[in-house]
Amino acid sequence: MKPSLYAVAASLYLTEYTLYSNSSSTVLLNSAISESFDIPFAQAAYVGVAFLAGFCVALLPAGMTVHRYPAMRAFHVSSTVLVALGIAPSLSPQFWVLIVIRFLQGVASAALAPQIFRIIRQQFYPDHHSAVLGTWGLVVSASALASPLITAALNDAWGWRSFPYETVATTAAAVALMALASTGRSAPDEQPSPNRSRSTAAVIVVLGVAQVAIFLVTSVAATTAARIVLCTMAIAVGITVIGLCRRASDGTRPILYQSFLIVFVAGMATNIFTLSVMYFLQQVRSFDSYRSALVLVPMAFFAGLLPVLPWGRPGNSRKNTRVVSYGAILLIVTAVSLTVPAAMPGDGVVALLGSAALMGGAMGLLWSPLAANVLTHSAHVPFDSSVYHYLRALGAAIGVSIGATVVGETADGTVLFDTVAVLILSAGIVASVAAQAARRAAASQLATVG
Template structure:
């Protein structure tokens, strides 16, 4: 690969790291933020939800307008907005100010995220997509490895206000690399978005707005029953978006829409897992942020290893759906393993390391193949790849909300993990059924005609 293309890839990888860190690593700061602003742990968790709410709100409108602006220009403008907002987040004088800025960071990230797949399509030939996305899976896992450790180290050394400067630095580096890269391949003109009735598009965007309202009400709800009902409503919103997008598409694309469903439920499962583990270690076992982050190392290791192995690298739709089926099975196995940590003598770290390794295996078999399915099939559907990012973020936000509800209602690790295990098992079952349906559809596409 030419050095210029390597610079483009490195810039996109840094961008993915920034998006991951902003959306996921703040879970490690909940205890510090709750102490800083004298608020409950569960309320501090909505620092992450605020980002995801803004992200989800703006993603679908961004998908509607994605073809109107050059990908490189949209990349640069939204990246610089993230730099400014990152600095502002570190200076937040009150909790509500931090929530507003995190929400705006989510909006800016929504303009940035769809550019990743657009730039890959423009700058890399189709036969390079497998290698780019295989490494992309490694980057996602490296983010899961490095970002929590860096976040925890910054928090323990200088407090939570130092955290935003990590993503400020990576964003500036990404912009610089993209600006310096002079690719040898001229980017083709993007095809216009498919014709669509304004009615369904407006409904989908309206659902995104309603989802933000749901999370705002969830953060203010007084009872667990109310919060669970609101989270269930948010799940219904995500499912409705998938159904409407499928009906307004110019083709059936069953592999794509089953992939959307799996992205959605897997996002819930992984974030419920992460939040519950962090709560157990920090609040029940009194670990500091850095030591808690070390428990997630096996998850990051296996999530990064599998996509770069020959048999774990994404390929065609049939290969991808096979890998996703295995990832769904590992979600179910992870759920079973979570029944152990709170019942064994000691601090429960060893069983949690095993659970983290299993979850990492599931992630490694899910994210890159699912991204490859979306990259291949989403260019000519309503909202392009924005639906992928929307559903992944919405699933993450729901997972955080459910996790915050669970930790607020459980007195010890036994009740916590039994509840979380049931939720992850349910997500794994749904993902497996969807993966099997996608695999049958992919097999029928490969079957000879005549």
């Protein structure tokens, strides 16, 4: 590849890191934020949910309008806005102000996220996609490893108000690198799907507003039963979006829609796992945030290692769906392993390290192949790759909400992990069934071509 394309890849990787850090790493700050504003731990968890809510509400409208603007211009404008909003959380005088700013950060990120796959399609030849997305898994892994450690170190050294400056720096660097890459290959912008309609747009707006309303009500719901019902409603929103995209598409594309479903449930499982582990270590075992983050190192290591190995790297649809099915099985194994930590003598860290390694393996076999399936099949689907980012973020928000509900009702580690194990097991079963359906579709597609 040309040197300019390496700059493009580095810029997109930094952007993915920024999105990951903004959406996931704040879980490490929940204890510090709850103490700072004198609020419960479960309420502080909605600092992460606020970002994801803004991200979700704006993603699908952004996906519908994404083809009206050049990808590079949209990238630079949304990144610049994100830098400006990045400093504001550290200045928040009250908790509700922090929530509003995080929501706005999510909206700005929603305009940025769809540009990633657009730029990959425009700047890289198809035979480069496997290498770009194979490294993508390594970047997600590095994000899962480095971002929590950096966030925890900043929190322990200077308090939670220092955390935004990490993503301000990475976003500014991504903008600079993309500016250097102006001489790279640029294919014509994709044409929008002919099936977009005003009625579809209206439904999308309604779903986005409903989703935000659900999370706002969930944050103040007084009973566990109410929160469970609201989380179930949020899950129904995600499934409705998948169905809506299938109906509005110019083809069936079963591999794409099964991939969307797996992204959705895997996002829930990952965030339920992470929040529950952080709660157990920080609130039950009294670990500081940096020591807690170290427990996630095996998760990050295996999530990054597997996609760069020859047999784990994304390829054609048949290979991708096979690898995804293995990842779904590892989700089930992770769920079973979570019945061990609280029952073991000591602080349970050894068992949690094993569970984190299994979850990392599952993510390593899921994220890159799923991203490759979306990149390959979504160009002419309404909302393009925005649906991928939407479902991943919505699943993450639901996972955080469910995790917050679980930890709010359980003070004992045994009960906590037994409950979390059931939830992740359910996600793993759904992902496994969807992965098998995708494998059959891939085999049928190959037979038809042959």
